[in-house]
Amino acid sequence: MGRSDGNEETITAALVVIGEEILSGRTPDANIAYIAAHLGKIGIALREVRIVPDLEREIVTAVNALRGAYTYVFTTGGIGPTHDDITTDAIAKAFGVRVDIDPRAVDAMRKGYEDAELTPTRLRMARIPEGAELIDNPISKAPGFMLGNVIVMAGIPRIMQVMLDSVSPRLRTGRKMLSRSVRVDVPEGDAAPGLSELQAAHPSVQIGSYPFFEKGRLGTYVVLRCVDAEALAAAHAALWRLIENEGFNAEDSEG
Amino acid sequence: MGRSDGNEETITAALVVIGEEILSGRTPDANIAYIAAHLGKIGIALREVRIVPDLEREIVTAVNALRGAYTYVFTTGGIGPTHDDITTDAIAKAFGVRVDIDPRAVDAMRKGYEDAELTPTRLRMARIPEGAELIDNPISKAPGFMLGNVIVMAGIPRIMQVMLDSVSPRLRTGRKMLSRSVRVDVPEGDAAPGLSELQAAHPSVQIGSYPFFEKGRLGTYVVLRCVDAEALAAAHAALWRLIENEGFNAEDSEG
Numbered sequence: 001m002g003r004s005d006g007n008e009e010t011i012t013a014a015l016v017v018i019g020e021e022i023l024s025g026r027t028p029d030a031n032i033a034y035i036a037a038h039l040g041k042i043g044i045a046l047r048e049v050r051i052v053p054d055l056e057r058e059i060v061t062a063v064n065a066l067r068g069a070y071t072y073v074f075t076t077g078g079i080g081p082t083h084d085d086i087t088t089d090a091i092a093k094a095f096g097v098r099v100d101i102d103p104r105a106v107d108a109m110r111k112g113y114e115d116a117e118l119t120p121t122r123l124r125m126a127r128i129p130e131g132a133e134l135i136d137n138p139i140s141k142a143p144g145f146m147l148g149n150v151i152v153m154a155g156i157p158r159i160m161q162v163m164l165d166s167v168s169p170r171l172r173t174g175r176k177m178l179s180r181s182v183r184v185d186v187p188e189g190d191a192a193p194g195l196s197e198l199q200a201a202h203p204s205v206q207i208g209s210y211p212f213f214e215k216g217r218l219g220t221y222v223v224l225r226c227v228d229a230e231a232l233a234a235a236h237a238a239l240w241r242l243i244e245n246e247g248f249n250a251e252d253s254e255g
Numbered sequence: 256m257g258r259s260d261g262n263e264e265t266i267t268a269a270l271v272v273i274g275e276e277i278l279s280g281r282t283p284d285a286n287i288a289y290i291a292a293h294l295g296k297i298g299i300a301l302r303e304v305r306i307v308p309d310l311e312r313e314i315v316t317a318v319n320a321l322r323g324a325y326t327y328v329f330t331t332g333g334i335g336p337t338h339d340d341i342t343t344d345a346i347a348k349a350f351g352v353r354v355d356i357d358p359r360a361v362d363a364m365r366k367g368y369e370d371a372e373l374t375p376t377r378l379r380m381a382r383i384p385e386g387a388e389l390i391d392n393p394i395s396k397a398p399g400f401m402l403g404n405v406i407v408m409a410g411i412p413r414i415m416q417v418m419l420d421s422v423s424p425r426l427r428t429g430r431k432m433l434s435r436s437v438r439v440d441v442p443e444g445d446a447a448p449g450l451s452e453l454q455a456a457h458p459s460v461q462i463g464s465y466p467f468f469e470k471g472r473l474g475t476y477v478v479l480r481c482v483d484a485e486a487l488a489a490a491h492a493a494l495w496r497l498i499e500n501e502g503f504n505a506e507d508s509e510g
Binding site for chain 2: 084
């Protein structure tokens, strides 16, 4: 395991999930975990998620609060053809720019629709804020877009995922977060004092502790995270010395 | 289906999920959908969710931004015994009150732990901000708490769920949101013009449109939501007239 080299900059992101249906409890979110894992893999740290309703004021407020605070803001949902799809207009409003039918977006949609199918309703999906770059959607053709540092994607998971793949090569990325996980078969309360000392001795490594109940067993997953492979390995070795000194049962874990 | 009577007030809530492990992509959130559905059932409208890392500044900022904007703020996570459990202190800081070992919380924990097990580390879970009411935890005994309009619960789903049951009878509730859902077997783009007119004709009913791909079929779930049963029934009847006029295949749906 070599030292991670290259870009030392931390690249951060926030995600705005535009989803009345999630807030109402009708539909469980299906995108947050995927986006979190994808961004982690490419070296972007997801720092905050907000789920907001399909209301222009709420979307504008969230996007404007977040786009100055993080390198990138991703949004999902609300770019379809129906009356409740208001994300495009809300993003344009947040940036103070106009929205119009974009000939590039119409061209993209022609790959999926006959001309007769390109009704005024469907052409709502070709409305793109001024100054935005399109994000390719190989599945259903209507594109997402990137305006400034805000990346606007569909809410349907399969379409969101291809848009995320399309846009990822354009994004700045930083050092990838590395992690090690150890399952310790004692309750958190027993593991806590040692973990607290471990954290103090390894300040560059983020040490998380997650209790679990599995098959009637109470235990603790300890997750070590750091962009530096050597610091991570040192903390991992120290965790194992702690486990052996205490006589805990434990095992390196995938998750 | 009778008219919902009683309290006309709208009771709102926000949820703050304190979860580094969710932002890192390690663990999918398992609480948002449950809380959204539970609150909807008891007559509290969930209006916003934020997922923030285990950092005091982020928790304080989110809680203080939300507790003035909504009737209630719920939090999940970060109230265990380990060094990364900082929610209790962050909430106290947000309110500017002290935190101390609370004798009521110690009494509650004695039901689950022998005296010898109540180590200083475990007693971290009995630290409660000044002025808070406890929330019973029949499973693992360490309580949650309610301070002002902020309800602080565990992150482990089973424990969060019993805490939510414990606290719910104390909360003000409003009219319950009622809903009807219809599966329409045409793409959103075909359903959109009619839905737009339907929304204009039934402004008190919130009309949501959710595209789906199921077994190779493209279609649209139309969800009607309203606190008033008569207005909901009128919009539902109008939706069915629209479906019949257009000759769409459709079916009333559970979801």
